[in-house]
Amino acid sequence: MRGHRAAGGVVASAYGVGVTLTAPAHHATAAAVVPAVALEAHDDGYRLTPLADDGAADGTAERVPAAALPERVAGLEAAGVRWVWDTAAVYPALLAAGVRVERAHDVRLARAILRGTTVPLPAYANLPRDGWDEPSADPADGLFALDRAAADVSAADEHRRQQQVVAASPRPGALRLLLRAESAGALAAAEMSAAGLPWRADEHERILAGLLGPRVPSGQRPEALEVLVAHIREALGAPRLNPDSPVELVRALRAAGLTVETTRSSELRRLEHPVIEPLLSYKKLSRLHTANGWHWLDTWVADGRFRPDYVVGGVATGRWATRGGGALQLPKQVRGAVVADPGWRLVVADAAQLEPRVLAGLARDRSMAEAGRGRDLYDGIVATGAVADRSAAKYGMLGALYGATQGAGGRLVPRLAARFPQALGLVEQAARAGERGAVVGTLLGRGSGSPSDAWRAAQAAASDLDASDAVVRRARSLSREHGRFTRNFVVQGTAAEWALCWLADLRRRLWALGAGRLAERPHLVYFLHDEVLVHTPEHLVDEAAEAVREAAAAAGRLLFGDFPVDFPLDVAVVERYSDAT
DNA sequence: CCCAAAGGCCAC
């Protein structure tokens, strides 16, 4: 096993792959000297608890009726306060009342991170489960989750405990940064839901009518799909075929003499037959109709806004998930409906080749960082002579990040490994750790979690001398599968940390650009892993675009210090989302 | 009637 050398020292497996023993100095952030106030539901209203510097409640808790909360919070906020709370449970109501806050510590999200971190936290190891381990409040459930948490341990007490275990840990700087970024992300998520993504229902209707025909009642096939179904049935000689049924469809394809294993478009595309073209068109349009058609529009768009419900930290790697509306899978087909308000513009920015760049920083691979300096990273890899063209560089890198063994991607990985041993070695090491069942960590210490009991049982069964071939094969397959997960985890998870830092810095910069309420200033309206949309008054587009770039550079410095890895953005200022590349 | 798995496809 090749050690991963970094500024701080050599990696130790107990700390997770890619994590240095001594925290790099640039993670040693100074604690903000801002008074903290814990806020949580209490009886019919809320309880506000001022916290001393050491996190202890100072004994002057205040009870505030729900109706009076926004005004009280706004008053304290004006004086400068860090809120200690469950953002998803409390902040939406404040935003609805027009109150935006600058800083928060999300006790529930912090609990989840500290539960799973690869940084040793002895004092947290045997903590019994309580309400803070429960998932975020579903908006439909009101304050139920918050009440549950409050019944166990107060936000003030849990916050104090979190501060103490972090301070006593070997990597307080990294963990503080991670918790700050996660908490700021929670603020940004609530703010984006409140502001909503500008969505023109009339434009969406126009797109649907152009592709599907006139609107039809739900449960009915639009005209364009009816026509395609007729062609498909005719071409297959199957007058009653339902093309939405994979079972019926594969049977009909075989009856027509086509050798198919599945009905996947990628498989069908390789075949020559009159049914293929109408069938592929049908699949594409049927997907649009069912996933983002009129029903979706009626359900998810109101008052010219689509309001996704983001689930911060909803993915094991630290990426966000969403609940309802499929907000992270908006097909390119309908992005023409995302249109800035009159007099406003959209700044669309995405981080170019984010994951390989993050890997370069994580592994402190100077060759890979150099390949991406001031240019497209994949072009830079081609320039080293490692591979023939950009496409090979891209699929080879993605193959390395995903654990490809077959196909073009898999074949290219060894060439990249020879050229960039540091970077490729790190993901390889993460994969080996995962195959053994070890926990790996991101740069800031988010942990990948232990494999399930079933996984361990399968490995144990395979180690038995009498184990059958099938049992051994199954265990190896599960082992490699988990290795692919941990391989990807270290990179995807650290990329998510970069994106959180970007978002956190950006929301503050945007706020400072304007005046008035959140929706009157340049503000975030959408976030998609490595991409943001900012809605901004036209006269501030240049400042907003600059803020997006400066925030990206700041995120790079925050995570990687002076290690020379670039995080360039593709930035477009447009009226319509579909006009950005 | 509800529910979960399977097949499929959308995003990164």
Add this chain to the structure above:
DNA sequence: AAACGTGGCCTTTGGG
């Protein structure tokens, strides 16, 4: 192009 990571959500299908 393929099938190699993270997800959500749609329809079909088959079970209770």
